[in-house]
Amino acid sequence: MVRARTAERRAEILRATLEVIAERGYRGATLSAVAERVGLSQQGLLHYFPTKEALLVAVLEERDQWDTGGGARSDGTWRVDLLDSLVEYNAMRPGVVQTFSALLGESVTEGHPAGEFFTRRYTQVRASMAAMLRTEYGGTLPGDLTPERAAPLLVAVLDGLQYQWLLDPGSVDMPAAFRDFLRLLQPGSPDAADEHDDPTRESDDQR
Incomplete structure (x- = not known):
């Protein structure tokens, strides 16, 4: 039960992080911004993910x-x-x-x-x-x-x-x-490649 709640909370944090990234970009996706989005303190967020990386x-x-x-x-x-x-x-x-x-x-x-x-x-x-x-x-x-x-x-x-x-x-x-x-x-087409590569083949215009 605890494990299921932890997994659910982690999934919620990941969704929130994607939202913050979409809105603010890589630099704007700070731990504090994500923590605020999911209603956690920054320290609480670190319980699930120890670093921003x-x-x-x-x-x-x-x-x-x-x-x-x-x-x-x-x-x-x-x-x-x-x-x-x-x-x-x-x-x-x-x-x-x-x-x-x-x-x-x-x-x-x-x-x-x-x-x-x-x-x-x-x-x-x-x-x-x-x-x-x-x-x-x-x-x-x-x-x-x-x-x-x-x-x-x-x-x-x-x-x-x-x-x-x-x-x-x-x-x-x-x-x-x-x-x-x-x-x-x-x-590519083998026939087209052969025609292009064969210098002895005359075009229709040359005949």
């Missing part, structure tokens, strides 16, 4: 659960079209994207509390993206890339676009840029 990592873990729940097949692999939709959705929640990007940047420093979360997350995401690419496009992608070799590039595009978009939203259309990248992964 621990709270924000828990928010990101919760976000990942929601996102993957809506973007995966029944076997757990992602779908390209729903990944595309997720990028569009992220463009509507800059506070959460800012929190993810800020913690990601900080996590590369030695001993940062979010380091383990991001290391584990990237291992899982690369595997998921490789499985998605194999399902969608087969075993070989343009440039003779395997899905396993292309997966880190896909993840890098996702996260790199977020940084560029956060810095200058007016000059970077994140969903459109991601769709452009997806087009690069799609196998």
